Amino acid sequence: MKTTSRFKRGLSALAVGAALAAGSAPAAAQPAKPQYGGTLNIGMVYLTLAPLTWDPTDWAWKFQQDTGTFYEQLFAADLSKAQRNGGPHAFRADAWLPSDAIRGELAQSWEMKENPLRVEVKLRKGVMFPDKPGVMKSRELVAQDVVDTFERLDKSPKKVPTYFDHIEKVEAPDSHTVVFRMKEFNAEWDYRFGWGYFSGIVPREVVAAGAKDWKNANGTGPFMLTDYVQGNAVTLTKNPIYWDKEKIGGQEHKLPFVDKIVYRTIKDEATYLTALRTGKLDVLEGIRWSAVEELKKNAPALKWVRSLDNGGTFIALRVDTKPFDDIRVRRALNMAVNKQEIVKAYYNGNAELFAYPMHPDYKGYFEPLDKMPKAAQELFEYNPEKAKQLLAEAGFPKGFSFKVQVNANSPDHMDLLPLVAAYLERVGVKMEIQTMEYGAFLSAMTTKTHAAGYMMRNGHTNPTTSVRKSFVSKQTWNPSMWADPEFDKRMHAAYLERDESKRQLLIKLMTRDIVEKAPYIWLPTPYVSTAWWPWVQNYGGELRAGAERPGPIHARMWIDQAMKKKMGF
Structure with a gap:
């Protein structure tokens, strides 16, 4: 019985794949509006590596990849300028956002001023940390959260040398204003703390409970970390009080779209390629060139983007x-x-x-x-x-x-x-x-x-x-x-x-x-490739919305459940 089911599913996927290639499959057309619900299973760029830490003060390069769906930053990529939206940017670079493609995330606005040299950031009002039993009650993000996060990073013995040498002091003159006083100009000032590898804003309650323990993690982002199995998976569940929205077809829609995201950790290449081919992974972000032709042959419905490794x-x-x-x-x-x-x-x-x-x-x-x-x-x-x-x-x-x-x-x-x-x-x-x-x-x-x-x-x-x-x-x-x-x-x-x-x-x-x-x-x-099944919508192979941070991209993806069912998955 199982063999028959797999056979039918394979035939269905092949048929839809052929139709997609011909450009005539109604199932491939993007829905008029997003669909809510379902679970996205994603093999990220570094799916062979489990999270290295849950605390930014460990200064681990993979921190934002693992935590970027719940710890937000001052700035992020403006994904409305992605190529799939008619924009100029691929958003696949590991940590480079063009100057015309940066938006405020927790920051509502910002301005660099002279004499003395400083950057003044106005935070969004009404951005909330969700309730985390045993760790913190739901409350609003305030400027002191940003100051505290910066100071913890700056005092860390693991800090990258010279990283914050250009900053004299960070202050919170009021509850929604943060001032970065600078000793001198630095061409990377926005990247270093605004959207960099380590700059997710962690509330003081999480620090008090123990920021290194995944069970204490809690941020303002679109998802909440609800389960972690070392060497297996990170499970993220929808944050019901998330603040941001996505404009599609001139209409704003509350984020995120899916109920759950699972980031899989799979060390064996053959295993994660099989997981993609059989639909156990919806997206696989880092595929070696040597596997591409076989996957295209055995799973022709997959959508692809190829790029030079970053x-x-x-x-x-x-x-x-x-x-x-x-x-x-x-x-x-x-x-x-x-x-x-x-x-x-x-x-x-x-x-x-x-x-x-x-x-x-x-x-x-x-x-x-x-x-x-x-x-x-x-x-x-x-x-x-x-x-x-x-x-x-x-x-x-x-x-x-x-x-x-x-x-x-x-x-x-x-x-x-x-x-x-x-x-x-x-x-x-x-x-x-x-x-x-x-x-x-x-x-x-x-x-x-x-x-x-x-x-x-x-x-x-x-x-x-x-x-x-x-x-x-x-x-x-x-x-x-x-x-x-x-x-x-x-x-x-x-x-x-x-x-x-x-x-x-x-x-x-x-x-x-x-x-x-x-x-x-x-x-x-x-060259490396990213592949995804066509039921994954509002996605064009983007990989990072900041320094190794895919969170804002994944929060905007949704699943066409009817297409997925029609393809036999």
Whole structure:
């Protein structure tokens, strides 16, 4: 009986998929108005990783991905400007919101003022924290909540160095006004606390109860965290007193649309691909190129978006250890790896040779490889003979060996690293590969105890942070341990520059410099895809409405229940 049911369901999905491809399926037409109810099962970009923390003061990069449906921020992406709405923006960058695509979330309005330099933020009135038995009674969000959240972050021993150095003080002159007094201008002022990785507003009652315990979590967002099973799922239930609305067809509708969202944690790639194909996942946000054709064949009704990954893949070489303190060694290892062949043979053409540390989407900041100096270009040209020559000049005519650590939860890296090792072995350099579970892998880097080689994917973030976090002295996300006082000064000057066109030039020159000095073995950047079933409406493959934060996107999605039933799910 079960086999017959699955067979019929499969035939139904295939039939609807064919009709969708022909462009004539009435079921594919977007409803005139949203539908309420149902549960969305979502495999997020990093579905192999369980939440790292529930407390922003742990300064975990994934905080907003896991908590962004209940902890809101001052600012968020203006999703009315998404491409699916006829706008210019894809909203897939990991932490970059174009200046014309930022809206107030908890902030009603804001203004930068001079003498003294400050930003004055007016909060929305009537935004409520829901009742949380044993933690807090329902009450209104006030300015002191913002001040308290900032001060906890600023005092955290885990704080990213220099992150808030531009801020002198944060004050609440009245219950709905917050003033950020600044020591100096910083080009990232709105990102650093307004819509950044750690800036969800956490009420004092949650802190008193214990912000690290998921059972105490409570914010002003569209959903409430109601269940968490480590390594399995995060369950979020509709907040009945949520304040925001979505305008569709000229009419405003109360958010959120679905009753429940479940964020699945699935470590095995085959398992999460099967979950999508069989409809157990409604959306899967990060699909390797190698799985796309098979999914399109077996689940033709799926809708797709393809984009260049918003993170760079590389092997960091610790420049504070020998032999990687020698630029000749670092450049040699780059020349020893056939990166063009990796693009063609390993990725089957589904990658770009050069797209890190600056992303091609960063218009005005990105400089194509063919426009860069020869010293940068030759690091992407396969030249094992010159690699051997440089190694000999550096005192390693017979090569050497070194340890490389890699994240066991990354299928792509686990497959790619042995290929890179094989290239290096041809010039006498041997790798000792150490696989690590993500928690230990990340801890090794943040505590600076990681090996001389460290393979990782690091998000671009935004044009300035991509350079700052990776190559400014003593930064948390600086796995090569790069430390150059002159480079640090140039970075500071870029942040002070208010003219974006001038800032773009500064960042281009710094990018050239760091690429040429090769603190990493630079590797190609792959394309990735997002897929979703057509019953998921008001969605076009957007991934982030802030720094790794999909919450506002997911809150605006609804389920066409009739279509889902017709497709046999």
